Amino acid sequence: MLRPFLRSSLGNATRFLGTEASAISEEDAGAPRNLKRIGRALETYLRHSRENASMMARERADFDLGKRHLANMMGIDPHTINQNDIDKAIEYLFPSSLFDKKARPVMRPPDEILPRFNRFTFDDEGRPSDSRFYTLRPKFYALLSEIGLKTYNVSRLHAEHVKLNRKDDVNDQTVSLTGTTWINEEKMKKKLGENITTEMYAHLFLAFDYLVSLPGSVVESEFISQFREPLTSATASRIFGPEIPKVEICSKTNRRTATASVRVKSTNATVTVSDAGTGQWDIDGLTMHNFRSLLAREVLLCPLIVANLIGQVDVKATTVGAGGATAVPRAVRHGTALGLAALFPDVEEKLRLAGLISWDPRDKERNKVNQPGARAKWIWKRR
Amino acid sequence: MRRVFTSPAFPSHRSLFLSRQKATTSASNTLQQHQQSTSSIPAPSIHRDIKVPSISALEKASTQSTSLKPYVSEELQADDYFNLESLVNVKEMFDARLHLGHKIGTLNDNMKWALYGERLGICIFDLDVTKKFIVRALNFVAHVAARGGIILFVTTNRESMLNVEKTAKELGEYSHCRRWQEGTLTNSAQLVGATIRLPDTIIFLSTLTSLNEPHPAIIEAAKLTIPTVGVVDSNTDPAYLTYLIPANDDTPQSAEYLLRLFKEAITRGKAYRKKQQQLEF
Known part of the structure; x- marks a missing residue:
């Protein structure tokens, strides 16, 4: 009325x-x-929330019961069965050769696999608790604003530092990012607890990259490191091509190294590539400049040119076999490329496209009887 | 058809609040003095006499809304219930560069009424007009806050963005300074996944997007009859906005000044609400 x-x-x-x-x-x-009448919107939300909570409780109870049944079937103690046992049992009971692992049957706690109910916090008047609630992605935009504030602070601090002409170099340093990379989109989504698009993810890292590039960004290294993870080699099984070696960290120098064993014709080479280097070469005690042939030098440098890492890594190689001025550089080239792919996963695709990752299977063809070589024939002569 | 409020002289329902107060403009006062004067706000009445209009009165009101004036509570009839006019003075507005518009060539016809003139090819706002409209908008915003309404601050200006977000957070209100997703208001249930309470008023600190087009939230708010307060520059179209503030919306100084005013108005409204709740319970 x-x-x-x-x-x-x-x-x-x-x-x-x-x-x-x-x-x-x-x-x-x-x-x-x-005055504190709860609005209809809030009531609906609360009803959905209650329904979801009861559904999740039911699913959890079902999972626990199912776990006990499975333990009995497999002859495991139901009290000690863990997720690893469940995975093995499911793999045994429902063998699947589906290619995509996500398509295979799973049995996991419902909290891990069921879609998460968006829990908003409202007060008793139905006012959302987050100040950026109406942007629909409050946490994502809060992070963007935080980066913006930090960028502003870093540049302001640096400007002050320049004005006062201070001698300490902390305010000139950019944050060190070696050995780490930005977390990927999936992890970012998980970290924020919000669904973000690829465009939004790109937007976020434009902002991060700018912050990182500023002189004096080292003061925010703690904040930045929350969104970075250590670089790891591609240990996931590969269907084609040689195995990428594992990255090891040298306990003395704290440098990351990767060692690959390769073969070219009858030459076997063990090549160790270390990051944070100065571009040193050690091939059976020889440096690159001991190779007089320009072709050999080009072959050695090839993977570094493709990965754009000249002067940033050290290579140490030992060879066994009959190889000379051609086969030794080729073997070292292959080993270097594999090492780089392990240390810097983002250049792997580049190296693969340049044909440096795959093994060259060609070998010396055997000589044939009654012929001077593999294919060559004696000159035919009429008697 | 676009409904455009072009002339301040045109009696819309807004003029209900402001028809009486004309000549009581005090000279330059500072913000500190006004904060003392908040105590002069009359104590809220516990039992208000609410008269319910008859059906015939309502039918009549569909063509002549002013006929319902006797049914509106006294505090809403007051022109400046929260004593906000003393907050605003022309000197401070001038210092905050509120008078600077855009180049003459970009002038929107519907903004001519707010201009004082032109200088060096730049539109100059009449700050007396602006002041009247600011007080009107502040009074409205304070009343919304006094009734526990949700206030959403919107801006597209990158320089003042962080300031707006900070102010909204401090006030316990809301801000949206990022990309506007289509249907944020009109299709909120679908986008959020639950029925939510929508903002009760939206304050636009700039109404143009970076492409010089009207902010998409203006149309959405109009569709849902959410009242809006908009800072309109000389190159913007004031259509679909409820309360206009003709002023410069591009400099951080002007945004900061206006934010300070809105902040004070909302704080007063909330203080009033608190007092009222204490009296009622």
């Missing part, structure tokens, strides 16, 4: 009076008014 009146008399101005006013008309003027 009162609602249309207020609408028409004050237009939009008193739209929000609606709830209060209708409460008055229901309870009669003069009776104590309940």
